[in-house]
Amino acid sequence: MEEDFIVSSSKNNHNDTSQPTSNSTKHLLNPSLAQNIKTIKRAVGNSNDIIIREILIGKSEKQPIAIVYTDGLADKTAITDFIMESLMLDFDEPFESKSEAVNQYLKDTCLPVGDVKDIGDFPTLFNSILNGETVILLDGVTKGIATSTKSSKDRAITEPSTESVIRGPKESFTETLRTNTALIRRKIKNPNLWIKSRVIGKVTQTDIAVMYINGIANEKIVKEVLNRLDSIDIDSILESGYIEALIQDSKYTIFPTIYNSERPDVISAELLEGKVAIFVDGTPFVLIVPALLTSFLQSSEDYYQNFIISSLIRFLRFFGISISLIVPSLYVSITTFHQEMLPTAMLISLASQREGVPFPAFVEALIMEIAFEILREAGLRMPRTIGPAVSIVGTLVIGQAAVEAGIVSAVMVIIVALTAICSFLFPAYGLSNTIRVLRFPLMFLAAGFGLFGVIIGVMALILHLCSLRSFGVPYMSPFAPIIPDDQKDALVLFPRGSLLTRPRLVSKSNTIRGHKHLKNENNN
Incomplete structure (x- = not known):
C-alpha cells in the first residue's frame, strides 16, 4: 500500500x-x-x-x-x-x-x-x-x-526563560535544529567541531544532531552515544526528554544522569570540556553527556565573574541543597524523638507554639509540604499574568490561616518556606525536582526512626549516587573517585589561569587546554 x-x-x-x-x-x-x-x-x-x-x-x-x-x-x-x-x-x-x-x-x-x-x-x-x-x-x-527550500520562519532568539543570568550572553536556543547548531558554530569556530546526523522516529522522522569536538571528546563516548541512538526503535520523538529517557544508563533513578540546557554558552563550554551534545529538532533544550552531579550545581555565570565570589556562591548552593533536603526531616525527628537536643528556651517556645496543634510533627510537615507543592504547581500552570500573584497570595493566606486555625505551628511554616526557597538555588531545574521528591521519604524515615532514620536515608542516598554512571563516567566524579586536578572546578572555583586541564574521566585524548594540543584532523 x-x-x-x-x-x-x-x-x-x-x-x-x-x-x-x-x-x-x-x-x-x-x-x-x-x-x-x-x-x-x-x-x-x-x-x-x-x-x-x-x-x-x-x-x-x-x-x-x-x-x-x-x-x-x-x-x-x-x-x-x-x-x-x-x-x-x-x-x-x-x-x-x-x-x-x-x-x-x-x-x-x-x-x-x-x-x-x-x-x-x-x-x-x-x-x-x-x-x-x-x-x-x-x-x-x-x-x-x-x-533545499526550507522556510526560515522560526521563533526569534530570545533570552533564556529557565537559566537567567545577570552577566553573560542573553541568547537561548530555539525549536529549529539548524539555528541551534549555528549558534554553537558562531562560538566555536573550529573545523574539528563535528556533527553526526540521525533521523529517529518511524512516524515523526525527527532530525537529531550529535555534536562534539574531534580530538577533545572521548571517542568511546561518542561511539556509545551513536550506538544508543541507533538502537532506539520508537514511532515518535517530540522532545529531547524522549531521547534522554531512552539512552540514559540507569532508567530507575530519580537523579538526572543527562544534563540539558537552553543556553548556547553552556553547551559550548561543555563541548570544550570533551563532552557530547545531542540536538533534537523541535525543542530548545540540548542534551549533554556524560553528566556529573557537580554540573547541576554550576552556573555559566560562575565563570564570568570573580572566582572568589563564584566559590562562595557555590558553597551557598551546596548548603542550600542540604537545607532543602534534610531540614524538614530533622525537624520531625528532633521534635518527635530527640527533644533533649534542643536548648531549653527553644524547646519551651516550640512546645508553646504546638500547644493547640492536633497533629504530630510528621503529619504537620506532610500537610504543609504537600500544600506548598500544590501551590507551586498551580502557579506554574496558570497564565503568566496571574500565576505568580496567585501562588504568592495563596501561600501567604493559607500559611497565615493555618497558623491562626491551630492546624500547624508557625515554625513549620518557616521551615517549609525556607526549604522551598532553597530549592530554587539550583541552576538546573531537574535536580530541584529530585530534591523536592526526596524530602518525603526522608520525612517518613524521620517519623519512624528519628535521627537514625535520617542518617540511614542520607547514607543510602550517597551510596546510590556513587553507584550511578553517565555513559560510563562516575556520576560523583571528581569526589568519588577523588581526582585532585578536577577539584579546581568542583566545590570551589580556582582562578582561570589554574584551570589548565580538562576532566580526566571525560576527555582522555586531549586533557591539556591550549591550541597547540588540539589535533588538527580533517578526516571525512
Whole structure:
C-alpha cells in the first residue's frame, strides 16, 4: 500500500537521505509522472497542504514535470524565484535525447539553489517534502530531484526563560535544529567541531544532531552515544526528554544522569570540556553527556565573574541543597524523638507554639509540604499574568490561616518556606525536582526512626549516587573517585589561569587546554 511509504523508511537514516534503504527498494519511483502523482496523493490522503504543481518546460518541445512541496514548511518565494522560473525559462533541450542525464543537466544549468540531490524512491521523497524540501519529478525519468527550500520562519532568539543570568550572553536556543547548531558554530569556530546526523522516529522522522569536538571528546563516548541512538526503535520523538529517557544508563533513578540546557554558552563550554551534545529538532533544550552531579550545581555565570565570589556562591548552593533536603526531616525527628537536643528556651517556645496543634510533627510537615507543592504547581500552570500573584497570595493566606486555625505551628511554616526557597538555588531545574521528591521519604524515615532514620536515608542516598554512571563516567566524579586536578572546578572555583586541564574521566585524548594540543584532523 502507498500509505506505508511514510513509515517504511529506515529509522536510522544517517547522513544521506537520498540513498534508498532495504525497505524502500519495493517503492521506487515510476517512469510515469501521472502514476507518481497519483501515488503521492493517495499516500497523503489528498491532504491540501501537499502542493503538487504541474508545469511544462522547454521552449521547442513542451515536457511535463511536477513540483511537489509542503505548504508552510517550504519557502514559496524560493520555489517561485529559483525553481519554477528557472525551469520554465531556462530549460530548452530535447527531452528524449538526454532522458538518462536530464537530472544532471537540470542541476548543472537550471537550478540556482544550494543543496540539490537525487532521489529514487517514495520513502526518501516523503522524507524530503515533509522536511521542507521541494521535489522535482520528470516524466519518463525514474529519479527525482530534491532541492533545499526550507522556510526560515522560526521563533526569534530570545533570552533564556529557565537559566537567567545577570552577566553573560542573553541568547537561548530555539525549536529549529539548524539555528541551534549555528549558534554553537558562531562560538566555536573550529573545523574539528563535528556533527553526526540521525533521523529517529518511524512516524515523526525527527532530525537529531550529535555534536562534539574531534580530538577533545572521548571517542568511546561518542561511539556509545551513536550506538544508543541507533538502537532506539520508537514511532515518535517530540522532545529531547524522549531521547534522554531512552539512552540514559540507569532508567530507575530519580537523579538526572543527562544534563540539558537552553543556553548556547553552556553547551559550548561543555563541548570544550570533551563532552557530547545531542540536538533534537523541535525543542530548545540540548542534551549533554556524560553528566556529573557537580554540573547541576554550576552556573555559566560562575565563570564570568570573580572566582572568589563564584566559590562562595557555590558553597551557598551546596548548603542550600542540604537545607532543602534534610531540614524538614530533622525537624520531625528532633521534635518527635530527640527533644533533649534542643536548648531549653527553644524547646519551651516550640512546645508553646504546638500547644493547640492536633497533629504530630510528621503529619504537620506532610500537610504543609504537600500544600506548598500544590501551590507551586498551580502557579506554574496558570497564565503568566496571574500565576505568580496567585501562588504568592495563596501561600501567604493559607500559611497565615493555618497558623491562626491551630492546624500547624508557625515554625513549620518557616521551615517549609525556607526549604522551598532553597530549592530554587539550583541552576538546573531537574535536580530541584529530585530534591523536592526526596524530602518525603526522608520525612517518613524521620517519623519512624528519628535521627537514625535520617542518617540511614542520607547514607543510602550517597551510596546510590556513587553507584550511578553517565555513559560510563562516575556520576560523583571528581569526589568519588577523588581526582585532585578536577577539584579546581568542583566545590570551589580556582582562578582561570589554574584551570589548565580538562576532566580526566571525560576527555582522555586531549586533557591539556591550549591550541597547540588540539589535533588538527580533517578526516571525512
